[in-house]
Structure formats: C-alpha cells, structure tokens
Amino acid sequence: xxxxxxxxxxxxTFNMRCGTHNRDDGNPMALNPxxxxxxxxxxxTSPPVKRMLTLSLKVCDACGRQILETAxxxxxxxxxxxxxxxxxxxxxxxxxxxFLRRSLSIEEAKVKKILADSPARRGIKSxxxxxxxxxxxxxxxxxxxxxxxxxxxxxxxxxxxxxxxxARAAASSKELTTKEALTVVDQLADFGVVxxxxxxxxxxxxxxxxxxxxxxxxxxxxxxxxxxxxxxxKQTTRKxxxxxxxxxxxxxDGSSPEVHDEFRGVKxxxxxxxxxxxxxxxxxxCASIAVTATKRNxxxxxxxxxxxxxxxxxRFALFNFVPVGRGAELVSQDLSPEEREEKLLFLxxxxxxxxxxxxxxxxxxxxxxxxxHQQNREGEILMPMAHMQTTKVSSKAKILADFIGGxxxxxxxxxxxxxxxxxxxxxxxxxxxxxxxxxxGEIWLNSKVFNALRNRENLKGQCGKCDFKYICGGCRxxxxxxxxxxxxxxxxxxxxxx
Numbered sequence: 307x308x309x310x311x312x313x314x315x316x317x318x319t320f321n322m323r324c325g326t327h328n329r330d331d332g333n334p335m336a337l338n339p340x341x342x343x344x345x346x347x348x349x350x351t352s353p354p355v356k357r358m359l360t361l362s363l364k365v366c367d368a369c370g371r372q373i374l375e376t377a378x379x380x381x382x383x384x385x386x387x388x389x390x391x392x393x394x395x396x397x398x399x400x401x402x403x404x405f406l407r408r409s410l411s412i413e414e415a416k417v418k419k420i421l422a423d424s425p426a427r428r429g430i431k432s433x434x435x436x437x438x439x440x441x442x443x444x445x446x447x448x449x450x451x452x453x454x455x456x457x458x459x460x461x462x463x464x465x466x467x468x469x470x471x472x473a474r475a476a477a478s479s480k481e482l483t484t485k486e487a488l489t490v491v492d493q494l495a496d497f498g499v500v501x502x503x504x505x506x507x508x509x510x511x512x513x514x515x516x517x518x519x520x521x522x523x524x525x526x527x528x529x530x531x532x533x534x535x536x537x538x539x540k541q542t543t544r545k546x547x548x549x550x551x552x553x554x555x556x557x558x559d560g561s562s563p564e565v566h567d568e569f570r571g572v573k574x575x576x577x578x579x580x581x582x583x584x585x586x587x588x589x590x591x592c593a594s595i596a597v598t599a600t601k602r603n604x605x606x607x608x609x610x611x612x613x614x615x616x617x618x619x620x621r622f623a624l625f626n627f628v629p630v631g632r633g634a635e636l637v638s639q640d641l642s643p644e645e646r647e648e649k650l651l652f653l654x655x656x657x658x659x660x661x662x663x664x665x666x667x668x669x670x671x672x673x674x675x676x677x678x679h680q681q682n683r684e685g686e687i688l689m690p691m692a693h694m695q696t697t698k699v700s701s702k703a704k705i706l707a708d709f710i711g712g713x714x715x716x717x718x719x720x721x722x723x724x725x726x727x728x729x730x731x732x733x734x735x736x737x738x739x740x741x742x743x744x745x746x747g748e749i750w751l752n753s754k755v756f757n758a759l760r761n762r763e764n765l766k767g768q769c770g771k772c773d774f775k776y777i778c779g780g781c782r783x784x785x786x787x788x789x790x791x792x793x794x795x796x797x798x799x800x801x802x803x804x
Contacts (some may be wrong), residue, residue, distance in 0.1 A: 352436075369389050377403075411779065428498060435450065450473075452500045454503070458512060459508070461477040468598055468633040482724065484514040488518060488521055494525075497747040501529070530552055530554065554592070555621075558596070558597060559603055563576035595614040596624075597610050598640060602639055608651070615663055621664040624666075625668050628781070671778055671798075701730070712779040715731040715759055715783050730792070738756060759792065765793055784796045
C-alpha cells in the first residue's frame with residue numbers, strides 16, 4: 307500500500323485523477339466525462355434511439371413478452387420464441403449492448419452473467435427508463451430506485467447506543483399494518499424497484515415479517531434483512547432460506563463480547579449474534595457482518611473483518627457513523643477525518659489484495675480514495691459502485707466513476723420509516739412523502755428534496771467546490787446531522803477539513 311501522507315494523497319486534483327484525460331482516439335468512451343455525457347445524451351435524445359428505448363419496454367402483441375426481456379434472453383443465449391419484429395429489435399438492442407461492452411473492455415462472459423440475473427434485469431429496465439426520463443446525468447439518477455431500505459419496526463430487543471431509529475422494546479402504534487405493508491411492497495415492485503432491505507429496529511420482532519418478506523420475494527424484488535442477529539436461531543434461518551431471502555446483514559460492533567455488548571446494551575448479545583451468523587452460514591444464506599466505526603471500535607475493525615472471514619461470512623460492511631437518533635449523543639465518538647481516511651485506506655488495501663469476503667462501505671469518500679490510488683493503474687481497477695459495492699472493471703471503464711456518483715440518497719436509493727414515511731436515507735430523517743396517502747412512484751420522481759440531491763451543482767461549501775463531487779458528493783446524512791442542511795459539506799472528509 308502506498309505510504310504517502312494522507313492529506314497529500316487526498317488533495318490530488320480532478321485533472322490528475324483517472325478517467326479525466328482529454329484524449330480523443332475516436333472512441334466515445336475514451337472522452338472526458340463532459341464529452342462522454344454530451345455524446346450519450348445526443349445519442350439517447352435522437353428520435354430513432356428514443357423511440358427504440360421506449361419501444362423496448364413495451365410488451366409485444368404477438369409474443370406476449372416485453373421486447374427488452376426477449377433481447378436480453380437472446381444476448382445470454384436463451385432460446386425463446388419470438389416474432390419477426392422482435393427478432394429485428396433484439397438484434398438492434400444486442401448491437402448496443404455489444405458496443406458498450408467492447409468500448410469498456412468488459413468480458414463477454416461477465417456481461418452475460420449479469421444480464422441473466424433477474425434483479426440485474428430490473429436494474430437495466432430502470433436505467434432504460436432513466437435515459438428516456440432524465441437523460442444521462444452526472445452522476446446518474448435512476449427512474450426507479452435500485453434499493454429501498456425499509457425500517458420495518460421500531461421494536462427491538464437490544465438497546466444500542468448508536469441506534470439511528472431510536473428503537474425500543476415496544477413497536478410504535480403508528481406503524482404500518484400488515485395490509486398496508488403488503489400494499490407498499492406492491493407499489494415498490496410495480497414501480498420497478500430492484501432491491502428491498504428490511505431494517506429496523508429489529509425486523510424479526512414483528513410477527514408478520516415472514517408474510518411480507520415472502521410477498522416481496524414473490525414480487526420479484528431482491529430481498530435482504532438487516533438484523534442484530536440475536537433472533538437468528540436455526541428455525542428462523544431455515545425459514546429465511548425457504549422464503550427465498552437473498553441476503554442477511556448482521557450487525558457486530560466488536561471482535562469480542564466486551565466491545566460489542568457495551569455498544570448493544572445487553573450482556574450476551576455477542577454470543578447470540580455470532581451464533582446467528584453461524585446458523586445463516588449453515589443454511590447457505592449469503593451473510594454479512596456490518597460494523598459501524600466509531601472511536602470505540604475503529605482500531606478493532608481489522609479483527610472484526612478477520613472474524614467475518616473465519617466465520618464464513620460472504621461480505622463485510624463498514625458503516626459510516628451518523629450522529630442521528632440515539633447516535634446524536636455520541637458525537638464525541640465520531641471518527642476524525644484522519645481516522646476515517648485511515649480506515650478507507652485499510653479497506654482499499656484489502657480490496658486490492660483479493661480478500662476472502664466482499665467488502666462494502668457506506669462512506670462515499672471510498673470512491674475518491676480508490677481513484678486517486680489507481681490513477682496510473684492499467685488493466686483491471688477497483689471501482690466503487692455508488693458508495694457500497696466495489697467491483698473490478700477494465701481501466702477503460704474508469705470514466706464511469708463520475709456517473710456512478712458516491713452518495714446515492716434520493717438518487718439511487720431511499721428509505722421508508724415504520725410509519726410509511728419516505729426519506730432520502732435511514733440516517734436522514736426528512737419526510738418527503740407519506741405512503742398512507744401518496745404513491746411511491748410519484749414521491750420518488752417529484753420530491754423537491756430528492757431533486758435537489760440529484761444535482762451536485764447544488765452542493766455548498768467544500769463539497770460544492772471539490773474536484774471529486776461527482777464521484778463522491780460527501781455523505782448527505784452527515785452534512786444534515788452536523789449542519790442542518792443536506793447540501794453542505796460532510797465534516798468527516800479530509801478535504802473538507804483542509
């Protein structure tokens with residue numbers, strides 16, 4: 307890992323970072339981000355292409371299937387019945403998929419694997435609608451959210467000191483009923499949402515969780531569960547597997563009972579949580595350990611990651627601490643900009659050395675750390691996808707960093723409160739709509755708050771002037787928690803401090 311001082315690395319400018327060269331070698335993908343955006347907007351807004359994009363989402367009268375679905379089946383070599391018109395449309399769509407794949411030097415097998423995945427197809431449909439509705443923006447805002455996090459209840463069996471939702475022993479009387487919850491799932495699925503994550507509180511504390519979660523799975527959503535792990539006995543994990551749950555994220559804030567139990571407010575929580583993770587692994591459920599980094603445990607993060615590997619977890623997620631809810635009382639425990647940078651460099655170093663687990667992080671600054679450390683790297687590079695997942699792509703695809711865009715609040719994802727209120731993020735408790743009275747799709751597309759977050763030119767302070775505002779954008783929840791303004795600077799960034 308590079309040993310240069312953190313502030314020096316962090317101050318590398320936009321013109322030096324990867325993907326911003328001005329060379330034009332005849333390939334539109336080799337242009338700088340402005341030319342890239344202009345090129346694709348010109349293509350997408352041209353009448354023939356716009357008609358084709360709109361047409362691809364229609365259901366063929368002869369085949370009875372969506373034209374785009376048929377084209378994707380053809381591309382991944384699935385033989386499906388189709389009429390002559392759909393055969394022509396399929397070849398046109400296949401041409402554009404192949405053009406994009408070759409331009410970005412992505413392996414054909416990798417693209418085919420993605421396009422064969424059902425949740426990925428939901429995401430592709432959202433992007434197609436995005437191009438016809440928003441065009442190509444920097445960063446990209448999607449027509450339908452890739453992810454909705456639903457704080458399903460405020461009821462919880464623990465008493466965590468950093469709980470953003472102020473969870474407690476009893477549920478709120480204003481929480482959505484089972485009938486209302488099922489209707490919310492229908493709205494999300496019908497609008498084209500890709501993934502739904504149940505969080506809380508403790509979702510498993512609600513008796514109707516399995517009924518609503520199964521309905522979400524059956525509706526075609528990628529469904530995950532964020533839990534404290536203490537209720538994940540063998541019977542529960544087996545039931546999660548049976549209903550088709552895709553992913554379980556288990557909170558663990560220390561590598562030992564002393565640290566974790568002190569965070570969680572209940573003695574013995576560590577042992578129950580570890581047992582829950584083991585049960586998930588035994589049931590072959592994709593499981594993750596998630597840790598919120600504060601001064602109390604950030605030095606313990608390497609050991610927690612090692613524990614995740616040893617227990618057989620498939621993923622490890624490092625969450626940004628946001629002083630909201632009960633966490634507002636722990637402001638003094640927030641990481642300094644230098645400590646946060648140290649943790650992000652640690653994660654990048656792990657990612658570059660092929661870790662045993664998939665590493666995720668909610669700090670959008672990871673994108674900036676990644677591009678500045680790989681600016682001269684050829685071949686494959688690591689690219690943060692929004693502010694969570696990282697994936698290896700060809701160095702030719704690094705120009706896309708400006709369009710993936712760091713913080714996804716109100717742009718790629720949003721949250722729902724137990725009472726049915728729509729918010730930009732679980733850590734950003736601004737009510738922008740009420741699902742008891744309004745339709746989710748109308749809220750997502752028309753919210754003034756969401757539309758403000760979608761335009762990075764609205765950012766103020768250091769985040770507004772930063773050369774990395776398109777690939778990072780700072781954590782909007784942290785900006786709001788500290789400054790009362792969603793558009794100001796994230797005080798946890800080393801650049802904001804400088």
